Amino acid sequence: MKRETQNILLILLGGALVKIAVNGDYLRYVKPAQQPWIITGGAVMVLLGAVAIVRDVLAARTKVAADPGPDAPDHAHEDGHAHSARPAWLLLVPVLAVFLVAPPALGADSVIRTEARVPASAAAANAAAFPPLPAGDVVPLPVNEFVSRAGWDKAGTLDGRTVSLTGFVVHTDGGTLLARLVISCCAADAFPVTVRLRGGEADHLASDAWIRITGQVVPGTATRANSYTPDFTPASLTTVPAPKDPYEY
Amino acid sequence: MDTLSGADTGTEPGRRTRRFRISSVEVLCAILLVAILGQGWLQQLFDVPALRTGSTVFVAVCVQALPFLVLGVLISGAIAAFVPARVLEKVLPRRAGAAVGVAGLAGVALPGCECASVPVARRLMGQGVAPAAALTFLLAAPAVNPVVLVATAVAFPGKPEMVLARFAGSLATAMVMGWLWARWGKLEWITERALRRLPDVAGGQRWRVFAETARTDLVEAGGFLVLGALISSALNVLVPAKWFGVLGDQIVLGVLVMAVLAVVLALCSEADAFVAASLTALPLLPKLVFLVVGPAVDVKLFALQAGTFGRSFAVRFAPVTFVVAVACAVVAGLLVGVA
Numbered sequence: 001m002k003r004e005t006q007n008i009l010l011i012l013l014g015g016a017l018v019k020i021a022v023n024g025d026y027l028r029y030v031k032p033a034q035q036p037w038i039i040t041g042g043a044v045m046v047l048l049g050a051v052a053i054v055r056d057v058l059a060a061r062t063k064v065a066a067d068p069g070p071d072a073p074d075h076a077h078e079d080g081h082a083h084s085a086r087p088a089w090l091l092l093v094p095v096l097a098v099f100l101v102a103p104p105a106l107g108a109d110s111v112i113r114t115e116a117r118v119p120a121s122a123a124a125a126n127a128a129a130f131p132p133l134p135a136g137d138v139v140p141l142p143v144n145e146f147v148s149r150a151g152w153d154k155a156g157t158l159d160g161r162t163v164s165l166t167g168f169v170v171h172t173d174g175g176t177l178l179a180r181l182v183i184s185c186c187a188a189d190a191f192p193v194t195v196r197l198r199g200g201e202a203d204h205l206a207s208d209a210w211i212r213i214t215g216q217v218v219p220g221t222a223t224r225a226n227s228y229t230p231d232f233t234p235a236s237l238t239t240v241p242a243p244k245d246p247y248e249y
Numbered sequence: 250m251d252t253l254s255g256a257d258t259g260t261e262p263g264r265r266t267r268r269f270r271i272s273s274v275e276v277l278c279a280i281l282l283v284a285i286l287g288q289g290w291l292q293q294l295f296d297v298p299a300l301r302t303g304s305t306v307f308v309a310v311c312v313q314a315l316p317f318l319v320l321g322v323l324i325s326g327a328i329a330a331f332v333p334a335r336v337l338e339k340v341l342p343r344r345a346g347a348a349v350g351v352a353g354l355a356g357v358a359l360p361g362c363e364c365a366s367v368p369v370a371r372r373l374m375g376q377g378v379a380p381a382a383a384l385t386f387l388l389a390a391p392a393v394n395p396v397v398l399v400a401t402a403v404a405f406p407g408k409p410e411m412v413l414a415r416f417a418g419s420l421a422t423a424m425v426m427g428w429l430w431a432r433w434g435k436l437e438w439i440t441e442r443a444l445r446r447l448p449d450v451a452g453g454q455r456w457r458v459f460a461e462t463a464r465t466d467l468v469e470a471g472g473f474l475v476l477g478a479l480i481s482s483a484l485n486v487l488v489p490a491k492w493f494g495v496l497g498d499q500i501v502l503g504v505l506v507m508a509v510l511a512v513v514l515a516l517c518s519e520a521d522a523f524v525a526a527s528l529t530a531l532p533l534l535p536k537l538v539f540l541v542v543g544p545a546v547d548v549k550l551f552a553l554q555a556g557t558f559g560r561s562f563a564v565r566f567a568p569v570t571f572v573v574a575v576a577c578a579v580v581a582g583l584l585v586g587v588a
Contacts (some may be wrong), residue, residue: 005273029309042318087472109298185520187309
């Protein structure tokens with residue numbers, strides 16, 4: 001592969017990184033804290049490619065002006081690398097994936113593929129980690145925290161309280177679930193937290209439809225045997241647009 | 250005439266004639282054109298659940314790892330341009346055995362994950378550092394730096410022994426591999442290109458060498474990082490979830506399966522502690538093995554190493570690292586009392 005092509009690829013790839021970091025699509029792939037890293041990394045990539053192009057063009061000009069190349073040792077070094085650059089074509093794959101395919105956030109398919117787990121923090125926590133829920137008729141909770149409390153909170157802070165959860169619909173053999181994926185770094189390490197819905201309305205929605213439900217937990221239903229999936233009695237259900245930030249952390 | 254030669258970029262040095270040949274630039278343009286025209290078809294192709302999940306994971310691994318690789322190549326470029334070989338020779342002990350120890354502890358200072366350490370280790374070799382010491386640094390840096398250790402402490406609250414065991418196991422893996430290499434390693438396994446010594450840099454050229462080294466390293470390693478991401482995203486979709494579920498009781502099987510999972514999932518060393526901690530059915534020892542093996546050897550790293558140091562190096566180095574890492578993790582776990 002020629003130097004020009006390598007530089008173009010670097011600029012394309014760096015540009016792809018900057019683009020998704022700026023327009024917010026990066027939230028489908030990594031956690032929000034990565035944003036400055038992605039922008040910096042992408043910008044450096046673009047810069048390295050652009051500097052090389054500018055220098056090559058300038059070097060070509062001076063070469064036309066005075067033919068013996070003054071910077072011969074530098075280029076000898078580059079030539080040595082030229083033969084090994086074939087894998088560099090692979091840099092095109094993420095460029096095409098980002099610009100043309102633009103894969104969506106993980107959804108129902110990975111919930112079915114992965115066994116539901118309980119968030120790490122909950123497993124080690126004791127009762128002190130679960131303070132009473134704030135006052136109010138309906139308490140909005142992350143699904144993550146709801147599942148943790150349902151499975152591990154011995155004091156029963158959820159019992160008898162109405163909460164509201166936001167997540168997407170997943171249809172499995174065992175019934176209809178409301179699910180949310182939790183990531184700690186990027187989508188490769190995502191694992192689902194799930195709530196089993198008792199009651200019909202969500203059964204008619206397609207998988208991956210985003211909903212907000214209010215209702216109450218059925219106490220004692222989140223056990224190790226069912227991967228800590230509590231049962232939930234929904235009182236109301238509304239469909240909502242998919243959030244920009246689809247994961248919990 | 251002037252504009253023509255400028256736009257036409259006679260930039261490739263040593264190009265002989267102006268005959269019309271299809272170069273990689275034209276190939277690239279053709280591929281881009283076809284891909285853009287076929288975008289609808291491409292999106293339809295990826296509208297299968299498994300492929301969609303796989304492509305999301307692939308992009309996620311790339312987006313997550315590339316900034317760290319950029320950090321790595323910048324450090325590599327800085328070493329090439331600003332740290333003359335004789336300075337490194339003065340700082341490191343003459344004996345390879347002692348240099349391995351220093352290199353292992355030096356890993357504490359690079360707060361990144363494994364993608365960053367490969368180009369740095371290669372540049373250290375190029376600057377005349379003993380390969381044993383550079384390889385020790387390669388294995389130690391992603392596992393024992395403060396960012397990773399803090400992440401481990403956060404993922405395992407109330408279990409400081411887990412952090413200690415991870416630190417000890419990973420450092421031991423790196424140093425044992427360094428000493429093994431010093432004793433039995435052969436220089437000819439490493440491709441000549443990785444060992445080539447850059448000439449000492451004259452004062453005025455430092456920034457040019459810095460940019461050029463970083464650029465070349467990025468192009469080379471980036472391709473292999475993408476290859477690793479492709480493999481790990483495929484395995485991420487293909488490995489059945491049941492592997493995690495049935496391991497609660499059998500500790501030996503648990504250790505082995507978690508070691509293999511660490512290799513095939515190729516998680517970032519800053520994230521793997523959270524994944525391990527979320528597997529509530531497992532005892533701590535298999536989790537520790539997962540944390541020690543992952544940063545030392547996985548499919549993404551293997552691809553990067555094969556590309557950087559050569560295939561005949563990688564096929565020898567990776568399996569031995571795997572065995573050593575499992576052994577060190579188990580020993581560290583038993584000594585610290587994790588089990």
